[in-house]
Amino acid sequence: MRRAWSGFCQRMQRVWQGLREWSGDAAYEKYVQCSGRTDGGKPLTPEEFYVDQLNRKYARPNRCC
């Protein structure tokens, strides 16, 4: 019973993480992880990253008819 519950919780956690990635909530975390690995200088702050990401996203076709 406990194992089933923990399996269920793990699955829900994965779904929640997927939803956070889909919505963009997890974007900054991913960026920080990546900049830590690549040592690309001082990472952007959450505010800077948010605006920078939006400017990039909406400069190319990203919504279809």
Add this chain to the structure above:
Amino acid sequence: MKKILRVLVWMAVAVVGAGALGTIAFHRGEPINATWFVLAAACSYVVAYRFYSSFIAAKLLALDNTRATPAERREDGRDFVPTNKWVLLGHHFAAIAGPGPLVGPTLAAQFGYLPGTLWLIAGAVFAGCVQDFVILFCSIRRDGKTLGEMARQEVSERGGFIAQLAVLAIMVILLGVVALVVVNALKSSPWATFTLAMTIPIALLLGIYLRYFRPGRVMEASAIGVALVLFVVVAGQWVADSPAWAKLFTMSGVGLAFAIIAYGFAASALPVWLLLAPRDYLSAFIKAGAIFTLAAGILLVRPQVLMPPLTRFVDGTGPVFAGKIFPFCFITIACGAISGFHSLISSGTTPKMIQREGQARLIGYGAMLMESFVGVMAMVAACAMTPGVYFAINSPSTIVGATPEAVSQTISSWGYPLTAGTMTGLAHAVGEQTLLNRAGGAPSLAVGMAQIFSNTIGGDRLLSIWYHFAIMFEALFILTVLDAGTRVGRFMVQELGGRVWKPLGRMNWMPAILLSSALIVAAWGYFLYQGVVDPLGGINLLWPLFGISNQLLATVALVVATTILLKMGRLKWIWVTLLPMTWLVIITMTASYQKIFSGNALIGFLAQANALAAQIAAGKIAAAKIGETQRVIFNLRLDAGVTAVLAGMILVLVIEAVLQWYAILSQRKAPVLRETPYVATQWAEGD
């Protein structure tokens, strides 16, 4: 034993699908249940995904999971971000699913349910999914290059330039047409206009919240936004019931057109975080919710499809838009079957986020199958209402009349019984003054959706709320395409204009931003305005133009794909892209020719212009109307010119590509592929 069981299961799925397709194709007389549509579509998609897409993946593309994708090689946490395949499927689907698969099938329902449904299923399986999948693959192998860049590198310099121009042209026409759909849905409706207008301050509020208070917390901001939007849908009823407020939000078509033009300009010129992005978040959540609810509603209610398989309008005399099934059904339904615009998404963000080449099958082919399913549901929703009601909502007053009595008399005379009381009662039930002459597909789809939703939750008491929820969902959806498209169009104008006058190309220079925003808004605003003042309601004029330009862009994508595959030495399987490309060339060229040169004034731009000019010459137009008629004549000739230029550009591209194919096949020219070199993945299997 396991293998035999698998074979038996797949055989059963194929037999059920074939049976359901046969049932909807050969059913005559009594109404047919929507379950057959769901079964036919779902089984066809599952079989196509299992067999056709894996054949393409293995034989045509030879997807290689040992090869590092751009997301692995160039990971930077910003553009190149390795993303879980299911999350990326959600991203890609949210990006490709716009109002097109909802509006196109609704309009094409005038031929009956059969032509549109068959095209949605077959078109997606053999053309749309193939295009999205192959272009995604090509872009992955080129570090996420855009369609225009691939056309320039793999076909010719001119090919790239044509692709770039085609994208700009389709963007302008698309934005004008989708804005017209919103205008026709909102005009003279204070409830719907109030609801949509309120989404602007809600989006601004979310924008400020996300920028200054909780940067990047999209889900919590969207939850607040969705709650507020649902509240204003309900509050719209109070506005409609108050004479003073109702007057304020009751707008004419022209007034709404100018309001939308002003909105488009603001969304393009203002910082993206303030209005555009938060509206997009709202739209994405509401879109996902509404599509899921519609699917669940259809499965639960299993409505009867009342539209016949074929209507009398297969002969080309339809009131919604003129023209026969061939070629007009195939350009009216673009998104849902095949949409050139998808190739821009497949060669934009998605290839930079994919973890493995093998996932391109799920994301490229699979997402398009999901969009096609949305199209089939829209077809069911439109066909679940009585044909008389469908035609009353979608036909312009110049054809069916403007009063309930005149409309019911005309439509009943076509063999689709309708009483004046039916339309008056329906309008009252959904909280509107009238539902007559609302060309554009959105109101009739909203009625269909509202009937399905209210049969699931709330019954007739909630019909008006569900109707306005559906209208808000469609309009919100469309405005998101409009503002995002206007902004991208602005960048294109700046990029192209910067070649002529350098300062225009400076992306952060405010005068350049304002000027380029004004140029792009003026371009689509002109098409919107001509649609609003068009005597036939504008959809007959502009939707085919949109369909032609979208399918021409799909032709560009398939030309590029075929060229690349030929260079890869996949001659044996080249028919996979060559056949849909040939089909698209045939339908777009036939439709372009008919729209320009048809002698039928309801179809041909020039014939209609000449007929109006003859009426002026014969003194049949009142003096006060002559100026207006001359403007309509000018617009018709302009549309003929635009169609000719688009078709001409694509013909040049096709001829150029065919010459290159000949040179490669006859070994006069060595094929040069511009793929990025192979780099082995460092990720373990299952990462």
